[in-house]
Amino acid sequence: MAKNSRNKDDSISLKYTTFGLKSSKEDIYTEDEMNAPLLSDNSRNEGILVIDESSDNAYLEDVEIARMPHHGGSVFSSFLNMANSIIGAGLPYSFREAGIWSGIILLIGLTMVVDWTIRLLVLNAKLSGRSSYQDIMQFCFGKSGMVAISLFQFAFAFGALYRDISKLAKASGLALISMVIIVVSVVIEGPQVDQSLRGSENGKWAFIHDEVFQSIGVISFAFVCHHNSLLIFDALHKPTIDRFATVTHLSTFVSLVSCMLMALCGYLIFTNKTEGDNVIINIARFCFGFNMFTTLPLELFVCREVINNYYFPNEQFNVLRHVIITTLLVGGAMIISLLTDNLGTVLELTGGFSATALAYILPPACYLKLSSGKLWTLNKLPAILCVIFGILVMVLSTMLSIANIIDGWITPDN
Template sequence: MGENSILTSLQKEQNSKSSLKMAFMNMANSIIGAGIIGQAYAVKKSGLLGGIFLLVSLTFVVDWTIRLMVVNAKMSATDSYQATVTRCFGRAGLLAISIAQGAFAFGGSIAFCVIIGDTIPHVIGAVFPSVRSSEGFIGFLVRRNTIIMLFTLLISYPLSLNRDISKLAKASAVALLSMVVIVLVVVIRGPAISTDLKGGAFTIPLLTVNTGFFQGISIISFAFVCHHNSLLIYQSLRQPTLDRFATLTHWSTFVSMIACLALGLGGFLVFRDKTLGNLLNNFAGDDVYANLARFCFGFNMLTTLPLEIFVCREVLLNYFFRDSEYSKLRHFVTTTVLVVTAMAVALSTCNLGAILELVGAFSASTMAYILPPMCFLKLSTKKSGWRDRALPTACIVFGVVVMVLSSAQTIFSMINDTETSHCSV
């Protein structure tokens, strides 16, 4: 009976793991999240040629650093991003990665809630036109902030209480299908909209390299970085090998790049200098096709938000209760506080572009361009020559430059209020 019990337990554990297809759904959905809707804004900031160059080149960099994390974990005999950085740099490393991961996941959660408020009210107004001018309780229910609270607490919050990330794979698959609809709507519907909504004439900076080049890097990085949960996805594989994970990473980043290029170029070429941080806000509120895209995007955010809460919760619990046993109460309280706090911040702002820029500048740069190569250099000091160290060193320098310059540009832009209103309702 003892042997049978062990076999049964192993079988259950194996069944709870993700296939390569399921893992692809989770990783691609983690990448093609809130950040994709800001890719046209990134192209505007970077310029057309600059934006295309960044979208392609950063795909290769992110693909490399994601796989480098797994190599680092194996070299250091650790099983998480936090543990790897801690093994390399001690308590200071743990603090650095915890702040970066937590800030990125929490910033993503805020962005997702903002997008829910940007999209769902338009959809409800399109389906039930009379509610737009309704007073009293009905009018209250369809307001932006009420929608954010209702949809976050009733849909995203219950999903966030899951402990097993592989259980979100089916929701991720549906969310990816919805992204296909969004891309098609932007690419096909965009050129056909009223000329009043389209942007002005192209300028040389818009066509080549614009002054917001480093801000563009931050926005693109926000979209592509999934380092905060990539090791979790690696461990969820039924057969976690470097080759299988490399295949998973290549396909996930490549598909994400194609989607970002389609949405980024399709949106920017239509709206040009008018392009907003949330591209769907450029379309008219009563545009039927745009509202279909808004519905799909809002639904995507409802299912992607739990992935970010999952990571943020794990970061907090691993830092403060690393040696403690699992507690249902602690799990419940932590999840509740994270969801409610992210939702509360989203209720106070509509500026999705600034959120993507700031989170991308600080957290994405740290997680994708700075810490993975730093750990690699630390772990392979005695085994590698200068040629092996040149690429990681260059990546670290790149990450630091992006963090400093992009953060400064974004803060300066916010202080001077150079952007138009980002609220759609």
């Protein structure tokens, strides 16, 4: 049966529970309503009804035309896009900064938090009746929220001409195959390298190092995909919370296993040393470059959305504008990358500043704003603690990264 979610009070908390988050008005939302797809932008503006998930159509995009079964991606294709967005560089570097045991604990713990906040973001979208991260922030915090999320999203995703993100599934699949080749190459070749090519043993097995907060920023940079999670959600053929939870759990688990293998092998064996003439490792380097080639279009979806929503909110799609924006974004990212020779600093600063806000601060803050009842309750405690953790990490990681940059300028290495 069709349901109009606009009849619901936007300030009501959800009945759906996540890490103990529960509504104080449990009779407001039924389980069927929680499984109904989100409203698209057009359906909100034109009053289109949302139909039940059991129908062949996911939801209505305009008055006459329903979204047909062949439109939208499957759970598997969405998993490919999300996993491709998550799995990235810098994990061995983060273990070197944090220490081997602290790195393992942080990687597992932050994976669990990211998995939770991704799903919490979709719950916030259901609560507010909005379909993008920017719209949720504007609904909760007004113009200042819109400006803040635009800044964080653009800073994180900066640097495809596809209009439908689900069409990137094949490229993401190839990227994941490339990442598998990279991991296997490091695992196989790592133990065989000559002792002279291995890093120093000093401090290798330390529990914690003094750059642990910068390490959190690097891990967050690798795992944060909140900026395009709602795009992936909306690209599902039947975008419901249960189906998206499956995508999220599968993506974060596969990413955790891959990143853990890469981080452990890379840190324990190579540290800051590499071998230049190994055939398998050269193949892995090619695969890493190919992975960057396929990941950039996924990130550009977010940058384009920020620009279009901020500067052209009410205008129809324009091919020329689309091409110009994409070309400028790709060119700008390329110029910055050519001028940067320290990837670790980029990962620390970008991850510490924007990734922590996108993953640990804004999703639970929106939930606290949207939910009803008193703030200091047991059900809201996980969200409150997550916001505090995110603010602490963002401030310390950003300040320490900037201090290291300034110190490098003052006392450059010879």
